[in-house]
Amino acid sequence: MPLAPTQSLAHDIHVIDTGFVRELFDASHLIMSNGRGAFVDTGTNNSVPHLLAALDELGIARDNIDYVIVTHVHLDHAGGAGLLMRHLPNAKLVIHPRGARHMIDPSALMDAVRAVYGREIADRDYGELAPIAESRVITTADGMTIDLAGRPLKFAETPGHALHHHCIWDEASRGWFTGDTLGLCYPALATSRGPHVIPATAPVQFDPQALHASIARLLAANPQVLYLTHYGAVREPERIAKQLLSQIDAMVEAALALDGTPDRHARLKAAFRDIYVNELRRCGSTLDDATLDALLATDVELNAQGAGVWLDKKKKQAATA
Structure with missing residues (x-):
């Protein structure tokens, strides 16, 4: 698949099509601050060339990336994290504590993926997950903030889609990076009313009561924009949530x-x-x-x-x- 162009947004945020499944289906977001960067979600191993090409396109050195943040460990969000970090010498993985062990030793996660999809499809779509040294892993806590070169990024635990899910608040844009908590908003489904959302309740940890609470928590911050892995920046958070x-x-x-x-x-x-x-x-x-x-x-x-x-x-x- 040819490499898709990068979409640059306000507040030095860039949307990169990971190439997973189809065009405009799965995104990685790159946040920049004073020349330092953080990826939010990575797609799969097959997505890594797209992300590295985006850095080249934007003129960003690979050693200027400080963080690879994954919202949760489902492979369309985190499958490429280990391979990507092999190309980013200064990056730390930032991950929910429930997901960290699967990135440090992905063997059990890989076995589960092969059991569900079969070895041929798993190898084709996801490849062999690359382990990440524990010394390069930062686990989050609810309310924790990391500093991206003067730009605070705050983490909120958001179960409902998965127990190992957190969202990231960016005060600079007054936006949430929502992973799958705010559902799926494919551009292809947009209507005359604007972006259109559908739920994401994939196995095995769907919990509607927890999801209601997580969404209420995100809205309580009065966000101006949502950055969805599926797909891109979405306005009108209240309408989308309703x-x-x-x-x-x-x-x-x-x-x-x-x-x-x-x-x-x-x-x-x-x-x-x-x-x-x-x-x-x-x-x-x-x-x-x-x-x-x-x-x-x-x-x-x-x-x-x-x-x-x-x-x-x-x-x-x-x-x-």
């Missing part, structure tokens, strides 16, 4: 109604697909059904899997209460 939560609530209602039914997974997929398409139509999407289904297929599948795991956990907890 749209996201209404779909999550509809998904939870559908999931509870379908629990215990035959072919539960297939029914969840059909129900979630209808929730997303109906919301797109309500907002004026003119894309035909076939195009929408192609754009939504992967997330419908993953979200149904995540909801299924959540339902099974609820039943197990009820049985042991």
Whole structure:
């Protein structure tokens, strides 16, 4: 795949298409301050040439990167971190404490990926994860701040999508780097009303109650912009959050109604697909059904899997209460 151009935003923030899956699907953000830099999310091993090319394009030396920050350890966000850091001699990995061990020794994570996708697909899409020396890893705590050459970046623990998820507050832009907490906002789904968000409830740690609380916490900071890994800078945080939560609530209602039914997974997929398409139509999407289904297929599948795991956990907890 040819290397995509870098989009430069206000406040010395740059959006880099990682090349994962399709164009404008998966982003890494590069924050610069007084000549020093931090990447937020990395894509996969296959994304590393895109990120290094962006540094070259912007005229930034590789030893000027101080941090590689990952919002969580799902591989579309963190899979390339180890390989990238081999090219960034001064960079430290900044990661939620629950995710650090998987970056220091990625063998268990790699085994899990191969178990889910099969070795051929895992090797093609993700490659072999490169371990990161523990001495180069910084684990965060809720409310912790790191300094990027005079630019404070503050971390907030945000479970709901994953227990190992945190978001990063950038006071300079009054923006959150949200990983998957604020869902998926692919440019291809935009309507006449603007950017359009759909939920991200991939397995195995979806928790709707925690996600509601995390989103409320992010909004309480009165952000002006959201920087989404999927994809790029998004304005109107209140509208985006309201749209996201209404779909999550509809998904939870559908999931509870379908629990215990035959072919539960297939029914969840059909129900979630209808929730997303109906919301797109309500907002004026003119894309035909076939195009929408192609754009939504992967997330419908993953979200149904995540909801299924959540339902099974609820039943197990009820049985042991």
